[in-house]
Amino acid sequence: MQAKVTWHKGLTFTGTADSGYTLPLGGKKAVGGDEDGFVPMEMFLIGLAGCTGMDVISILAKMKQDVTNFEVKIHANRVETHPKIFSDIMIEYVISGKNLDPKLVEKAVNLSETTYCPGQAILNKTAKIENKITILEV
Numbered sequence: 001m002q003a004k005v006t007w008h009k010g011l012t013f014t015g016t017a018d019s020g021y022t023l024p025l026g027g028k029k030a031v032g033g034d035e036d037g038f039v040p041m042e043m044f045l046i047g048l049a050g051c052t053g054m055d056v057i058s059i060l061a062k063m064k065q066d067v068t069n070f071e072v073k074i075h076a077n078r079v080e081t082h083p084k085i086f087s088d089i090m091i092e093y094v095i096s097g098k099n100l101d102p103k104l105v106e107k108a109v110n111l112s113e114t115t116y117c118p119g120q121a122i123l124n125k126t127a128k129i130e131n132k133i134t135i136l137e138v
Contacts, residue, residue, distance in 0.1 A: 055112035
């Protein structure tokens with residue numbers, strides 16, 4: 001796996017990886033940026049949400065759960081001193097569907113957290129990670 005960022009000006013970069021897609025990276029105005037892209041630490045959280053989200057939706061499909069809508073929301077806090085790592089992270093799974101089995105949903109989330117998601121395995125070493133599951137019947 002390869003990734004790189006290319007500098008444009010100030011704190012403006014473009015990131016790319018093996019997939020070939022690009023994304024804008026930028027800094028907050030408070031640190032001299034133009035706020036013209038994702039702040040790098042946001043990418044950790046988006047990566048975590050995508051990692052566990054893909055696990056959970058794949059597992060639920062194998063469990064034949066009828067999911068109609070699915071969101072993974074991340075709420076995180078960082079420590080005050082540099083390098084300002086994440087101290088605690090709440091992963092909120094909001095799942096809508098028909099006749100969803102709460103025990104299977106919980107099992108899918110647990111499998112992602114404990115077995116499949118490398119993002120959680122990495123961030124779990126420095127941050128307290130908790131989850132919340134909301135199931136909405138449609």
